[in-house]
Amino acid sequence: MSNYFEIYDIPESFLLDEKALKNTYYKLSREYHPDFYANEPQEKQQEILQLSTRNTNAYRTLSDPDLRMQYILKAHGILEEGKNEIPSDFLMEMMDINEELMELEFDFDADKFHEIGEKTNGVVAQLDNDILPVLQRYPELHGVTKDEALQQVKTYYLKKKYLLRIQETLSKFAARS
Structure with missing residues (x-):
């Protein structure tokens, strides 16, 4: 096949x-x-x-860029169901945002809402920016093996998916306000 x-x-x-x-x-x-x-x-x-x-x-x-990325990672056995570790430093960073989201649940504050939105968009923009050179050069990479590059893309993909969930939560708040 x-x-x-x-x-x-x-x-x-x-x-x-x-x-x-x-x-x-x-x-x-x-x-x-x-x-x-x-x-x-x-x-x-x-x-x-x-x-x-x-x-x-x-x-x-x-x-679809996301499906394509998922397809390539799965094809190389890099992305496996239930075995995908999101780096702990990133999760720590996201913990603050998640706590702020929980506070919004109980006490909606428009300024705080926009602040979280800005922060999240900033993290997404930074991620996109950092991974772009890897995506552009793949698979012709210099100083990085194909496997290392795929691992970098996997980390990006998992972080982006995580951030997407935060953005979906924010859009639910937007629909309510």
Whole structure:
């Protein structure tokens, strides 16, 4: 079973040419359209249906930056269910934000709400900024092995997911106020 990058004949990468990806998706969608195989034997029709489904799944995964990142990390066995450690220094940093969120639950304060939002956005921006060079150069890395780079991306991915939960909590507050 070939991987999603092979289906589109592109190198494994965290940053893709979205337009080229979409063009290839459409090209394959036309190529594997069931209508063109209506007179073929059942076996051939089944095969085309599988290729069509795989094309759709591949596009859905690769066109979404988060799903693409998750896909690459899982493909290399870097991201495993239930075995993903978020660095403790980051969790300590987030503990303050979580405590502030709990306080907002009991006593909503618009200024505090905006302050937490700003702080969270700042952490996300910093994370994005720090990981960008790794994403841009992957897999051609200098001074870092591919495995080390994937570990850095994994840490980024887990932190970002954590921050997303905080941002979702904040947006629930925003809906209430």
